[in-house]
Amino acid sequence: MRQRHEFHVDSTRYLDDHGKPLGELPPQAEQTERTLAAYRNMVLTRAFDTKTIALQRTGKCGTYPSVLGHEVIGTAIGQSLASTDVFVPYYRDQATHILRGVSLTELLLYWGGDERGSAWKHCPEDLPISVPIATQCCHAVGVASAFRIRGEARAVVCCVGDGGTSKGDFLESINLAGAWHLPVVFVVINNQWAISTPRTVQSSAETIAQKAIGAGLPGHVVDGNDYFAVTETMDQALARAHGGKGASVIEAVTYRLGDHTTADDATRYRSAEELKKAWERDGLKRLQNYLHNTGLWDPEQEKRLQSECKEAVDRAVEAYLATEPEPPTAMVDYLFETVPMALQAQRERIADKYRARTGQGGAA
Amino acid sequence: MNASAQKAVARSSASEVKDITLVEAVNMALAWEMAHDESVVVLGEDIATNGGVFRATVGLKERFGYKRVMDTPLAENLIAGATIGMAVQGLKPVAEFQFMGFIYAGMEQMVSHAARMRNRTRGRLHCPLVYRAPFGGGIHAPEHHSESTEALFAHVPGLRVVIPSSPQRAYGLLLAAIRNPDPVVFLEPKRIYRAVTQSVTDNGDALPLDTCFTLREGDDVTLISWGASIMETLQAADKLTEQGISAEVIDVATVSPLDRETLLCSVAKTGRAVIVHEACRSGGVGAEIAASIAEAAFLDLQAPVVRVTGYDTIMPYYRNEQAYLPQVDDIVEAVEQVIAL
Numbered sequence: 001m002r003q004r005h006e007f008h009v010d011s012t013r014y015l016d017d018h019g020k021p022l023g024e025l026p027p028q029a030e031q032t033e034r035t036l037a038a039y040r041n042m043v044l045t046r047a048f049d050t051k052t053i054a055l056q057r058t059g060k061c062g063t064y065p066s067v068l069g070h071e072v073i074g075t076a077i078g079q080s081l082a083s084t085d086v087f088v089p090y091y092r093d094q095a096t097h098i099l100r101g102v103s104l105t106e107l108l109l110y111w112g113g114d115e116r117g118s119a120w121k122h123c124p125e126d127l128p129i130s131v132p133i134a135t136q137c138c139h140a141v142g143v144a145s146a147f148r149i150r151g152e153a154r155a156v157v158c159c160v161g162d163g164g165t166s167k168g169d170f171l172e173s174i175n176l177a178g179a180w181h182l183p184v185v186f187v188v189i190n191n192q193w194a195i196s197t198p199r200t201v202q203s204s205a206e207t208i209a210q211k212a213i214g215a216g217l218p219g220h221v222v223d224g225n226d227y228f229a230v231t232e233t234m235d236q237a238l239a240r241a242h243g244g245k246g247a248s249v250i251e252a253v254t255y256r257l258g259d260h261t262t263a264d265d266a267t268r269y270r271s272a273e274e275l276k277k278a279w280e281r282d283g284l285k286r287l288q289n290y291l292h293n294t295g296l297w298d299p300e301q302e303k304r305l306q307s308e309c310k311e312a313v314d315r316a317v318e319a320y321l322a323t324e325p326e327p328p329t330a331m332v333d334y335l336f337e338t339v340p341m342a343l344q345a346q347r348e349r350i351a352d353k354y355r356a357r358t359g360q361g362g363a364a
Numbered sequence: 365m366n367a368s369a370q371k372a373v374a375r376s377s378a379s380e381v382k383d384i385t386l387v388e389a390v391n392m393a394l395a396w397e398m399a400h401d402e403s404v405v406v407l408g409e410d411i412a413t414n415g416g417v418f419r420a421t422v423g424l425k426e427r428f429g430y431k432r433v434m435d436t437p438l439a440e441n442l443i444a445g446a447t448i449g450m451a452v453q454g455l456k457p458v459a460e461f462q463f464m465g466f467i468y469a470g471m472e473q474m475v476s477h478a479a480r481m482r483n484r485t486r487g488r489l490h491c492p493l494v495y496r497a498p499f500g501g502g503i504h505a506p507e508h509h510s511e512s513t514e515a516l517f518a519h520v521p522g523l524r525v526v527i528p529s530s531p532q533r534a535y536g537l538l539l540a541a542i543r544n545p546d547p548v549v550f551l552e553p554k555r556i557y558r559a560v561t562q563s564v565t566d567n568g569d570a571l572p573l574d575t576c577f578t579l580r581e582g583d584d585v586t587l588i589s590w591g592a593s594i595m596e597t598l599q600a601a602d603k604l605t606e607q608g609i610s611a612e613v614i615d616v617a618t619v620s621p622l623d624r625e626t627l628l629c630s631v632a633k634t635g636r637a638v639i640v641h642e643a644c645r646s647g648g649v650g651a652e653i654a655a656s657i658a659e660a661a662f663l664d665l666q667a668p669v670v671r672v673t674g675y676d677t678i679m680p681y682y683r684n685e686q687a688y689l690p691q692v693d694d695i696v697e698a699v700e701q702v703i704a705l
Contacts, residue, residue, distance in 0.1 A: 142445065
């Protein structure tokens with residue numbers, strides 16, 4: 001028997017757990033301003049995350065999925081994307097949304113039970129947060145198809161978790177991306193846990209990236225806590241997509257340092273020791289160490305950044321808490337372009353009840 | 365507009381009048397709209413080179429090119445979801461599901477995304493798309509090819525469910541569905557794909573959505589139906605005329621959102637209503653119509669509202685499919701029953 005095809009899956013890592021270069025760094029490491037901006041975004045994202053969890057614990061926000069452990073991946077994605085590209089998220093992409101121009105107040109509104117939290121003004125073509133697992137992958141290939149049909153040199157980045165790669169949506173979408181040669185980058189954020197189900201239960205495949213091969217696409221594994229590794233891989237995958245060379249799949253390996261959501265308690269299914277080890281590989285701390293070691297960052301700058309981020313988050317929280325709910329008639333007003341006749345009576349009923357309760361008109 | 369599209373427009377601007385079948389009307393509407401709006405694209409399984417298993421998309425690839433007429437991999441969930449991605453980008457995709465029996469894999473995308481996109485982004489993104497599927501029984505098809513499950517979609521806020529029952533309405537309603545800025549599930553009664561021909565003017569005129577069509581005026585009873593059952597309903601109305609009973613026949617056409625006004629006005633006039641549909645009975649669109657009449661026109665009624673429908677069981681394989689489908693005599697009998705009261 002002779003071997004017909006040979007496949008391989010690359011793996012990239014540049015920094016050790018303490019932020020020390022393991023060898024030569026990629027050219028992106030020379031872009032000091034970009035690296036510092038990335039670090040600032042990671043710190044802001046973590047400050048936002050900490051505060052939002054606190055809001056939920058005190059009854060001021062709904063169920064919220066912590067982004068802890070995803071800051072490096074999300075930031076690198078946000079920086080690599082061109083403003084004209086389209087981002088197709090899942091639901092733990094806060095770091096990317098912030099770089100795309102979604103305001104912290106909008107993110108709070110979304111998780112705080114207000115649809116206006118997805119009416120993003122600064123990235124109007126990005127898809128909204130997608131809660132049904134992996135369904136967004138199909139939208140990503142649709143958006144990329146639109147670019148191909150119109151002959152536009154734009155690209156799509158789609159995020160999905162390790163659990164999501166078990167779904168047909170992911171597999172069908174990477175398959176189409178290969179068959180139609182679409183400008184899309186799938187980033188699988190492998191944080192080891194799909195709520196309580198560990199990565200090993202999702203699939204016996206050695207890597208998730210190798211699923212790309214079955215779709216005729218290149219698959220890369222990258223250390224998701226290594227800013228330079230994720231950035232280089234994202235830049236290359238997007239250059240490939242923009243250059244008409246097709247899609248790719250990146251498996252960014254990290255660890256979900258928080259609970260699945262504020263409604264979850266991860267101590268029920270994973271050990272404190274495993275979590276402690278994961279914290280030792282924290283990508284934010286790793287980049288901070290790198291910046292300190294290379295003289296690009298000092299404790300004074302850190303102090304200032306922490307206080308700036310706190311202020312930005314506090315301002316957003318204030319704006320969020322001060323936002324009045326929409327009149328309840330909004331539940332009907334955005335269903336279709338115009339309210340159908342069949343819904344007019346129900347809309348009037350909603351408006352009447354609202355008026356009776358508040359003395360305000362809801363029929364504007 | 366590119367040169368070939370302009371040529372296509374020139375070809376199709378002649379407002380030809382043709383005697384065509386329902387499935388040909390679907391094809392004609394797709395061709396008209398593709399010729400006049402570059403953002404219209406069609407996709408599905410076997411729809412490009414093969415022209416669709418029912419030939420609904422025949423000739424489109426040759427005329428508009430493979431970029432706008434796309435054969436997809438065999439994955440209905442993907443078709444439903446990729447269509448959403450195209451639609452939020454401003455294209456007007458028309459996706460074909462080969463049979464309604466295969467549409468269910470796409471339902472998560474329809475329910476959780478297509479129907480909700482405008483609402484959940486507060487109008488930032490919306491889905492001007494059409495999901496087409498042949499549906500219903502009566503053509504001796506294999507298992508999974510004969511069901512009528514329009515009620516599943518009619519129950520989903522944010523989806524329009526439109527069902528034509530003649531070549532003219534297929535042409536006009538499909539044009540309206542494509543032009544509508546929100547998602548439309550367009551269900552084509554395949555039993556009457558080629559049952560009759562009708563003269564249709566290919567002039568791009570759409571018919572209104574969310575509106576019932578009164579096919580025949582009458583005074584004694586209102587017969588309410590849609591899709592292929594319109595054929596039996598009209599035949600029943602003919603038989604009733606012979607018996608001296610004057611039946612009004614209404615084609616609901618858009619089963620969601622419902623044009624209750626037309627239905628209620630008719631019932632106010634006739635005082636009796638018989639609802640006819642192929643789908644199983646409980647929780648069907650007929651139940652919604654009956655409830656609406658009971659709520660809003662109870663005092664106009666001279667008899668209870670009666671339904672003539674399929675049974676609450678699995679559509680039998682084709683040797684027994686006629687025993688499942690409502691027949692002309694079933695409708696006549698139901699009318700006799702309400703008239704007798």
